[in-house]
Amino acid sequence: MTYTLYGMAASLYTARARSYMRTNGVPFVEIKAGGEEFTQTVVPKIGRWIIPVMRTPEGAIIQDGADIIDHLDAAGFSKWPIYPEQPVLLVVAHLFDLFGSHGLLRPAMHYRWNFDAVNLPFLRSAFRDVLPSGLPTEAEDAAFTQASGRMRKAATAFGVNSDTFALVEERYRAFLGLFEDHLRDHPFLLGGHPTIADYGMIGAMHAHLGRDPAPLHLMQTTAPNVFRWVERMTMPESFVDETFATAAGRLFDAAALPASLLALMRFIAEDYLVEIAAHVEQANAWLAEQAGEALDAAYEARTQAKLAGFATFEWHGARISTVVLPYRFYLLQRLLDARDGLPQAESGNVDTLFAETGLSKLFQLRTDRRVERIDNREVWSRA
Incomplete structure (x- = not known):
């Protein structure tokens, strides 16, 4: 019962999936993404060249580090709870x-x-x-x-x-x-x-x-x-x-x-909060300009939602622009969903901690449409 990981030793997102597989004893082999097996067999199934990709022993294809980890966690491979109970x-x-x-x-x-x-x-x-x-x-x-x-x-x-x-x-x-x-x-x-x-x-x-x-x-x-x-x-x-x-x-x-x-949390507040806030603002401005039919067509076509352009913001005295990647919103939503699903007493504890570390604004950052992953792609939700 061996899994196959297609990736690259120097790939950031492959490293994420590989780390979980190694530290949790998942039986797997890694095959380079430049090989014929990947390019001729796997890429046609997912419709684009992207790594990492995992093939299960049953033949299912799963792309994306977070999705790979969640699949293996659900299969019972985690030695310890990777999602804390507290x-x-x-x-x-x-x-x-x-x-x-x-x-x-x-x-x-x-x-x-x-x-x-x-x-x-x-x-x-x-x-x-x-x-x-x-x-x-x-x-x-x-x-x-x-x-x-x-x-x-x-x-x-x-x-x-x-x-x-x-x-x-x-x-x-x-x-x-x-x-x-x-x-x-x-x-x-x-x-x-x-x-x-x-x-x-x-x-x-x-x-x-x-x-x-x-x-x-x-x-x-x-x-x-x-x-x-x-x-x-x-x-x-x-x-x-x-x-x-x-x-x-x-x-x-x-x-x-x-x-x-x-x-470390305060560092994130100082270093990254302004960027993710600018990305959400830019994405919402872009979404407001799109006709609903166009977004629904993009949804039907399972297109990647990398269409919102660049966000510009002040970063430690420098004015920079960075490309808006909706996958960030997918990960942000996981954080927001974890917080929103808590009883009031517990969410209050979270809010207090994030206020103390300068991260309160993070809970206000929501795109007007959610980003979903369907058929191994990011798409804007219909609503």
Whole structure:
């Protein structure tokens, strides 16, 4: 009963799914996305080239890291509850899932594509995962140049340009310091075992920032405990910290969260809240301009909802524009749904925590139409 993961060693979102599969003992093989099996058999079934994709032993095709993890969790593979039972921790876990998946894209793209003197030989090798096998050297070089060119262009769409290089590095170093402080005393984000918070964070922190040579050196030399967390999140063996051995797998008490976790939440408020707010505002303005028939047609066609353009906002004194990706709204909705589904007393505890950490506005950020995932695609809901 073996699963198949189609992806790329250097892929952020593949890393997220792979981390869950490794740490929870899922029997799987990984096949590179440039191979014939993926391009000729899987891509036609999902209608586009995108990774990660998982094939179940029964032959079902599931695309997207979150969906893959949820499918395997429902199948009973999780060694520990990846969605915390404590309501406050559940919403916090979704916060880090959102931030890790999208709030770390700027440093992830910057440290990959703007350090060619150090990174380029490694990246040329890593990108063979998405190239056809057996290409002559000249053809392989040309294919890499084309693929890397697309990704360099994508980096600018996430606000990475020569005017922001220094600021991106400053903010990432600040984050790395806070994460290092937290992991010095705690093996995982929310305590004694990984949750969806860790799986959301590991994509950028492993595939880009904990594997590419330039940021890997930075992590190992300035944040060794973060690097050790990356190792724990990518190994099949269970990790048990002696501090937690008497209550294996226990998570924090939601009523007494460590100061280091609150500091990380405040960083998210300072670094990412303005961006996701600008994206929701831009998406709603775009939705208001669309005729209902056009949106319903897009729904029927199962089109990707990447149509809302760019959002512009002030980020630590710099004015930047970033591409609006409705998948962010899908993850944001998971956070909002977790909070909205709580009894009043519990939601009050969540609201208090998010107010204390500067994140209250997050609960007001709602697109006028929900983003749904149907047939492995993001689409705008009908209502």
